[in-house]
Amino acid sequence: MKHDVDLSVNIAGINMKNPVMVASGTFGFGREYSDFYDINKLGALVTKGLTFMPKNGNPPPRVHETPAGMLNSVGLENPGVQGFIEEEWPHLSELAIPVIANIDGDTVEDYHKTAKKLSSLEGLAALEVNISCPNVEKGGLAFGQEPESAFEVIKAVREATRLPIIAKLSPNVTHIQKIAEAAVSAGADAISLINTLLGMAIDIDTQQPIFSRKFAGLSGPAVKPVALRMVWEVCEAVDVPVIGMGGITTWQDAVEFILAGASAVAIGTANFVNPTAPLEIIEGIKAYLDMKGRNLQDLIGAARG
Amino acid sequence: MNNTVAALADIVQNKEIAPNIYHMKIKALDIAKKAVPGQFLHIRCGKTLSPLLRRPISIADTDEKTGCVEIIYRVVGEGTRLLSQTLTGHKLDVIGPLGNGFPLPEKDAHCIIVAGGIGTAPIIYLAKKIASEPKNKNSVTTVLGFTTKSEVFGEGYLKFPGVETIIATDDGSYGYKGFPTDILERLLQEHMGKTDPIIYSCGPKPMLIKVKEIAASKNIRAYLSLEEHMACGVGACLGCSVKSSRKGYKKVCKDGPVFEAGEVELC
Structure with missing residues (x-):
């Protein structure tokens, strides 16, 4: 008899029919990929990062290809929280899957205000608090590099909302476990990681850095082993669910993250390469579990012994 | 969908x-x-x-x-x-x-299409499309610029009734010596007093900057096709930005690659 695979997972109250989400900043506000497939098939959708006021982003160039990866320096271009509510939320709220808003800020106060404003949206599933963006002057990554500042931001968001909070961590730190612990003690209900790795590229013709902000964020298959190691470390340190991401391109990659302890995964750069990658990954995980005669829950952290 | x-x-x-x-x-x-x-x-x-x-x-x-x-x-x-x-x-x-393509002329328009190097590719499609509707009575002059004779291509693809093609090479080894924008200026001079033509252009950025400048100085409608490194190509990643003339940035992949010349800052 064919085994009926249960792919569902609940992360901090967010009910997902499968563990595959799309990562912030790689999926816009969900419109762009609906030409290719029914995005209601995803486990959840995470929006482009939102700030309280609209942001223009960084001057071009903003992307640069690297071996099995890419650097980006988009700089959180977004319509601001009010623009999001007016322009994007009406169509997002009609989706049948959980929609998670990713938020960022220059100051702790910004995060608090953005979280508060978004909390009024009926149907929003959770907030992913980005304390890890490497491409902005203030805020972002700076908050995610010290346990104290990570605590402060998450606490301010906690005070602003009753929505589940996912803290999105940066890999550009020495002790990822301390940051994760601080985020959880401040009230984070889940952890997601990794954001991009700080990198750079230099134009040998002009003999100048490619990007105006010099450093940029590395993503894609090249970062996967680093991401996997950090997910492993964080799963060891905290009891809340972990969402693993960083270079996941195939279902095999996704299974590795789940075996390391991630309850769900997010697909980022792979969307650019293969627009239907998330669907193929869902199908691949399902077929794998079917073959093993197991459910998703049995797989989470199974490599930890 | x-x-x-x-x-x-x-x-x-x-x-x-x-x-x-x-x-x-x-x-x-x-x-x-x-x-x-x-x-x-x-x-x-x-x-x-x-x-x-x-x-x-x-x-x-x-x-x-x-x-x-x-x-x-x-x-x-x-x-x-x-x-x-x-x-x-x-x-x-x-x-x-x-992306968004070139807005096509309605009727009785004179179209001057200026291309440089590989920018010739979309221009072939555009010229052919305009010429394929003879009842609209549009005329097309394509001006193709290349560095030297051995680089020239596209002339053979543009032999349609209603399409005139002029080739320029930087070194004069084939066609006119000079830039395609020199020919654009000359054509506009010759066209003075008649209905304004529509300019379309695709090619290297310095050429597009010059086309934009010429069009602005004569107050003529111009559409430019831009090129930028892209990741997603569908408007999701915000990686291929060009500065908007008004505020913020536009996405080359989704808002373009064709822009009305006044919409974008090219420098």
Whole structure:
């Protein structure tokens, strides 16, 4: 008899029919990929990062290809929280899957205000608090590099909302476990990681850095082993669910993250390469579990012994 | 929904037509039916994870009857090098048609189309499309610029009734000596006193800056097709930005690649 695979997972109250989400900043506000497939098939959708006021982003160039990866320096271009509510939320709220808003800020106060404003949206599933963006002057990554500042931001968001909070961590730190612990003690209900790795590229013709902000964020298959190691470390340190991401391109990659302890995964750069990658990954995980005669829950952290 | 298609298309031709310039034809009926001049395809050039990203390549022609979509591309890096080595009979992983194309003239318009180098590719499609509606009585002059004679291509693709083609080379080894924008200025001079022409252009940025400047000085409508490194190609990643003349940035892939000249800052 064919085994009926249960792919569902609940992360901090967010009910997902499968563990595959799309990562912030790689999926816009969900419109762009609906030409290719029914995005209601995803486990959840995470929006482009939102700030309280609209942001223009960084001057071009903003992307640069690297071996099995890419650097980006988009700089959180977004319509601001009010623009999001007016322009994007009406169509997002009609989706049948959980929609998670990713938020960022220059100051702790910004995060608090953005979280508060978004909390009024009926149907929003959770907030992913980005304390890890490497491409902005203030805020972002700076908050995610010290346990104290990570605590402060998450606490301010906690005070602003009753929505589940996912803290999105940066890999550009020495002790990822301390940051994760601080985020959880401040009230984070889940952890997601990794954001991009700080990198750079230099134009040998002009003999100048490619990007105006010099450093940029590395993503894609090249970062996967680093991401996997950090997910492993964080799963060891905290009891809340972990969402693993960083270079996941195939279902095999996704299974590795789940075996390391991630309850769900997010697909980022792979969307650019293969627009239907998330669907193929869902199908691949399902077929794998079917073959093993197991459910998703049995797989989470199974490599930890 | 489904304005854009993801397809594995059969490659029916991939041949070098000038040094490092290739003309590829693929079978992709859904794309051929939907495409308009100025739109592009986003192509996965290899099968491995490096080079990782797709390459945006302009559509050079389509045929709704045969389902053929044509591209003409220049080999500039690893992606296009792999593409040039792809054999006919194999499949091409392609997304398209993407972006906004050139707004077509209604009727009785004189169109001056200025292209530089590989920027000739979408111009072939545009000129052909305008000329394919003879009842609209539009006339087309295409001006193609290349560095030198050996680089010249496209002339043979533009032999339609109603289309006049002028070639310029930087060194004068073929056609007129000078830049295509020199010829644009001359044509506009000759055209003075008649109805304003419409300018279309695609090519290197310095050329587009000059076209924009000429069009602005004479207050003539101009449409420019821009090029930028892209990741997603569909408007999701915000990687291919160009400065808007008003506020913030526009996405070359989704808001463009064709812009009205006054909409964008090119420097």
